[in-house]
Amino acid sequence: MQAKTPEQSKTTLTDMVLPGETNPLNNLFGGELLARMDRAASIAARRHSRRIVVTASVNHVAFNRAVPLGSVVTVEAKVSRAFKTSIEVFIDVWIEDRESGNKTKANEGIYTFVAVDETGRPIAVPEVIPETDLEKERFDAALRRKQLSLLLAGKIKPNEATELKALFD
Ligand SMILES: CC(=O)SCCNC(=O)CCNC(=O)[C@H](O)C(C)(C)COP(=O)(O)OP(=O)(O)OC[C@H]1O[C@@H](n2cnc3c(N)ncnc32)[C@H](O)[C@@H]1OP(=O)(O)O
Secondary structure, eight states: OOOBOGGGGOEEEEEEOOGGGBOTTSBBOHHHHHHHHHHHHHHHHHHHHSSEEEEEEEEEEEEOSOOBTTOEEEEEEEEEEEOSSEEEEEEEEEEEOTTTOOEEEEEEEEEEEEEEOTTSOBOOOOOBOOOSHHHHHHHHHHHHHHHHHHHHTTSSOGGGOHHHHHHHO
């Protein structure tokens, strides 16, 4: 299986915020943004693996800035690291200024997908070769995040989370 770069999975979704998608403060509803992020990230995971992928966990989401009604929102997803059958995807969310066209980072998230066969059984995926400094940074920290997610899900024991333990040694 040939390794791939994060750039090969890059997926960009651009859309507006419409009235039916907002909260009472007229900002984008969190669940709507999560759905957009899930959609972009699953396409990135599919591009990386060329398999059916399912969302296994949402590891981290930070709603740092509200996204007002009418905003043009760009959701950019890229695979940061792949393990045996699981794929971590980073999602960056940008808002575009109407007049200047400049983009400001509004939110980010990290999702984990698992590639599965037609019967839903996990199946092996290609490795990731990070290229840029940011991609290398995200790649290096991915094992720690995987162990944290598995620990919180009760799927590994604390003494198996070696990367997390190393933070405190
Ligand atoms: C519930 C919903 O409808 S959400 C909507 C869409 N999502 C789904 O339908 C997914 C439903 N869930 C599933 O099908 C299964 O739980 C799966 C396929 C995600 C995982 O199945 P499991 O039996 O746990 O498989 P297994 O233990 O072999 O793990 C497979 C991989 O997932 C990883 N994984 C499983 N759970 C998690 C988690 N919570 N966080 C991070 N990684 C995880 C494992 O570490 C393993 O990765 P690796 O092979 O790269 O080392």
